Amino acid sequence: MNQSENSQFFRNLYLGSHSNIEKTDTAKRAILTGQLSLFCAFIAVFYTFFDLWQGAESSFIVYQLLFVLSLGSFFINRAGKHQVATFMLLLSANLILSFSAEKEAQETGVFMFFIPIIVGSFALFGFEQMNKAIAMSIFSLILCLVIYKYEFDFVQKSVIPPGGVQLNFMFNTTISAITACIIIIFILRLNHTAELKLEKISEELKINKDRFELAIQGSSAGIWDWDAINDKLFLSPLLIDLLRYPPEKYEDMTSDKLNKVMHPSDLPKIKAKLKEHLENREHFYKEVRIRKGDNTYIWVLLSGQAQWNEKGEPIRMVGTLLDINDKNKAFRKIEEQNTLLEKTNEELDRFVYSTSHDLKAPLSSIIGLIQLARMTDAPDELNEYHNMMEKRIHTLNGFISDIIDYSRNTRLGIDKESVCLKPLIEEVVEGLQFYEHSESIDIQILIPEDISVETDRGRLKIVLNNLVANAIKYHDMAKTNPHILITWELKEQTGVIKIEDNGTGIEDDLQDKIFNMFFRATQKSEGSGLGLYIAKEMTEKISGKITLESTYGEGTIFLLELPYQKVMEEANA
Numbered sequence: 001m002n003q004s005e006n007s008q009f010f011r012n013l014y015l016g017s018h019s020n021i022e023k024t025d026t027a028k029r030a031i032l033t034g035q036l037s038l039f040c041a042f043i044a045v046f047y048t049f050f051d052l053w054q055g056a057e058s059s060f061i062v063y064q065l066l067f068v069l070s071l072g073s074f075f076i077n078r079a080g081k082h083q084v085a086t087f088m089l090l091l092s093a094n095l096i097l098s099f100s101a102e103k104e105a106q107e108t109g110v111f112m113f114f115i116p117i118i119v120g121s122f123a124l125f126g127f128e129q130m131n132k133a134i135a136m137s138i139f140s141l142i143l144c145l146v147i148y149k150y151e152f153d154f155v156q157k158s159v160i161p162p163g164g165v166q167l168n169f170m171f172n173t174t175i176s177a178i179t180a181c182i183i184i185i186f187i188l189r190l191n192h193t194a195e196l197k198l199e200k201i202s203e204e205l206k207i208n209k210d211r212f213e214l215a216i217q218g219s220s221a222g223i224w225d226w227d228a229i230n231d232k233l234f235l236s237p238l239l240i241d242l243l244r245y246p247p248e249k250y251e252d253m254t255s256d257k258l259n260k261v262m263h264p265s266d267l268p269k270i271k272a273k274l275k276e277h278l279e280n281r282e283h284f285y286k287e288v289r290i291r292k293g294d295n296t297y298i299w300v301l302l303s304g305q306a307q308w309n310e311k312g313e314p315i316r317m318v319g320t321l322l323d324i325n326d327k328n329k330a331f332r333k334i335e336e337q338n339t340l341l342e343k344t345n346e347e348l349d350r351f352v353y354s355t356s357h358d359l360k361a362p363l364s365s366i367i368g369l370i371q372l373a374r375m376t377d378a379p380d381e382l383n384e385y386h387n388m389m390e391k392r393i394h395t396l397n398g399f400i401s402d403i404i405d406y407s408r409n410t411r412l413g414i415d416k417e418s419v420c421l422k423p424l425i426e427e428v429v430e431g432l433q434f435y436e437h438s439e440s441i442d443i444q445i446l447i448p449e450d451i452s453v454e455t456d457r458g459r460l461k462i463v464l465n466n467l468v469a470n471a472i473k474y475h476d477m478a479k480t481n482p483h484i485l486i487t488w489e490l491k492e493q494t495g496v497i498k499i500e501d502n503g504t505g506i507e508d509d510l511q512d513k514i515f516n517m518f519f520r521a522t523q524k525s526e527g528s529g530l531g532l533y534i535a536k537e538m539t540e541k542i543s544g545k546i547t548l549e550s551t552y553g554e555g556t557i558f559l560l561e562l563p564y565q566k567v568m569e570e571a572n573a
Contacts, residue, residue, distance in 0.1 A: 029124055030082040032186050036120060037074035037089055039182070041067050043175060050171065062103075066096045086124045093117050094140050101147045108168035109176075114144040116179035123183045221322040224258075228306070228314045231255055239321055244293035263289035263297055270302065278306055278314045287324065298325040366393065414542065419457045421497070422447045425486055428464045435472045442483040443468075451488055453495060453562050459538040460562075463546070464497070466531040467558045471501040474556075495564030502555040511550055 044067035048060060069092035077085035094117060101110045118137045125133035222239020226232070233253040235243075243261070259267060266288040277284035284304045289297040304319020366389050373385040425445050432438055453460075471484045479502055489496045506514060515536040539546045543563050550556040 026082070026126075028186070028190060029086075029126055030077060032183075033077045033082060033086050033089060033124055034074055035182070036124075036179075037070045037077060037085070039179065040070035040089065040093060041074070044070065046175075054167070062096055062099055066092065069096070090117065090121055090124065090136050090140075094136075094143055098143045098147050101144075104168070107165050109172040110168075111144060111148060112173060112176040113179070114140050116176055116183060119180055119183045123187050221320040224304070224319055224321060226255060226304075226317045228316055233258060242292075242321070242323055243290070246293065261291045263291070265289075277304075278317075281306075281308075284319065290321075298323060299327075300324060414456050415458070416454050417457055418452050419455055419460060420449075420452045421488065422449055422451065424457070424461060425464060425468075425497075428461060428468055431465065432469055432472060435469065437475060437477055437482075438472050440477065440482060441472060441475055442481065443486070444483065445486045447486065447488040447497075451495070453564055455542050455544075455562060459542050463535045463538050463560065464499075466535040467499050467546075467560065470531060471499055471503060471556070471558075475501065475503045490564065491561075493564060495562045497560040497562070499558045499560070500555065501557075505552040505554050505556055506548070506550040507552045511548065514548070515546075 044063040048063045051060075069088065073085045073089040073092070076088060093113075097110070097113050097117065104110050117140050121136040121140065122130075122133045125136070222242050223236035224239060225234040227234075231254050233255060235253060259271075262270060270286055270288050273284060273286045276282045284302075284306075286302050287299060288302055290300050291297050301322040301324050302319065303322075304317050306314045306317040309315050369385045369389045373382055376382060376385075422445060425447065429443055429445070468484065468486075475482045475484075481502070483502060485498075485500045487498045487500070489498060515532050536546050539560065545561040547559045547561075548556060549559070
């Protein structure tokens with residue numbers, strides 16, 4: 001038989017039908033009870049034959065009683081009544097040993113059997129029943145002292161042959177030592193097994209701890225543990241590192257202190273969620289904002305699980321705090337990109353529809369004028385048709401230019417440079433001098449020569465061109481002094497270019513729409529409807545802002561805000 005089969009054989013021998021009990025210390029002590037019971041029966045048989053061999057007066061009745069009681073303890077133990085068997089074995093051993101010690105001379109060393117009985121009491125009862133072990137040991141010690149000090153007349157002393165005392169002493173010492181060794185080996189094996197289990201458990205705990213810590217570190221999560229009874233809050237080192245508060249902030253941490261670093265808008269939600277979990281045991285899981293040591297807020301995922309007592313009262317709650325700030329940023333970026341994509345698709349649909357219509361209209365008009373020109377030979381009519389065709393071509397050319405500007409703005413990156421404003425605006429005005437009635441409009445540029453901005457020159461020029469062109473296009477020639485006034489104003493780190501005219505103005509209900517794609521204020525408008533839309537898009541591209549103030553019949557003011565930081569002149573060498 002192999003070791004496993006041997007082990008099972010002896011378990012069946014000592015425990016009988018109860019050999020399937022768990023391999024705990026209790027089971028091992030039950031096996032020891034069976035072993036010691038058989039050993040005591042063997043001792044009874046051994047001393048019976050030993051006395052016969054010596055020719056001494058043998059205590060046959062005592063040995064028979066020990067044999068019977070030992071076997072009784074053995075079979076009671078096999079029946080599963082381990083406590084009864086233990087008491088029976090120890091009690092019978094004490095009483096029979098006391099009687100034998102009284103019969104024999106002290107020089108035989110029979111008293112030494114009290115030592116394995118005392119040691120056996122602690123081994124058989126174990127730490128869980130230490131009180132019983134101590135009581136039995138005291139009982140054995142008292143018996144030993146009483147028998148050693150007093151002699152009882154009713155007990156007849158054994159007659160030992162000459163030379164038999166030394167032989168009895170040798171056997172008694174040897175057998176008591178063997179018995180004590182059996183018990184001590186059992187205790188050592190128990191300790192060794194416990195140490196092995198403890199080492200295994202410690203190793204598993206270490207592996208699980210390392211695995212858990214790696215998982216937590218990889219997930220950027222911190223652990224918190226709330227003592228609900230005393231309102232004490234433990235924060236793990238990773239969580240402390242995440243929040244980055246001074247060490248004194250974590251002293252005597254409570255739930256109220258943690259609530260104070262929650263975003264005020266999120267605090268009512270998290271309190272309601274916590275109440276639902278503690279009262280209704282609903283899942284606790286919430287995304288909230290929490291303030292760090294540098295007073296910045298980050299998004300975290302707060303989750304936890306409470307523990308309740310038998311009355312259903314929360315006594316403890318453990319959970320995690322996971323940094324999801326980057327995830328939320330990415331999610332918001334995706335939302336922004338989706339919004340931008342929806343806007344782009346919507347604008348593209350309108351762009352395709354309006355572009356096809358606006359391209360067809362002047363082309364159809366030109367084709368019609370060509371047909372009319374072919375039907376007449378009159379020089380005046382032909383000249384009028386040519387002028388009208390030229391006008392339509394200019395309209396078409398301007399529309400194509402707007403489309404090109406729109407396309408460049410969406411495709412090209414920002415190319416910043418230092419741009420001197422006044423020369424740039426003069427260049428724009430000069431390029432618009434051939435607009436109808438432009439020579440009759442007083443255009444004044446009241447901007448200092450030294451004002452420069454860091455921006456994209458090409459885009460800024462297109463924005464200014466569209467705004468000034470719009471002011472020229474919607475002038476009011478009926479007024480005595482039609483004018484356009486271009487000025488500069490500085491507000492902190494923002495520069496404002498103001499383009500003011502006394503033209504027709506814009507009706508109130510149309511002012512929110514003029515920056516929309518393909519919007520035309522009147523049916524008479526011949527523009528593409530892209531000019532102001534492109535101006536707004538390009539302004540935002542260069543981190544600026546464009547707004548307007550207008551009174552219908554009086555005029556309009558366009559305000560072009562640009563990032564501005566005054567450049568200090570270098571000191572002369």
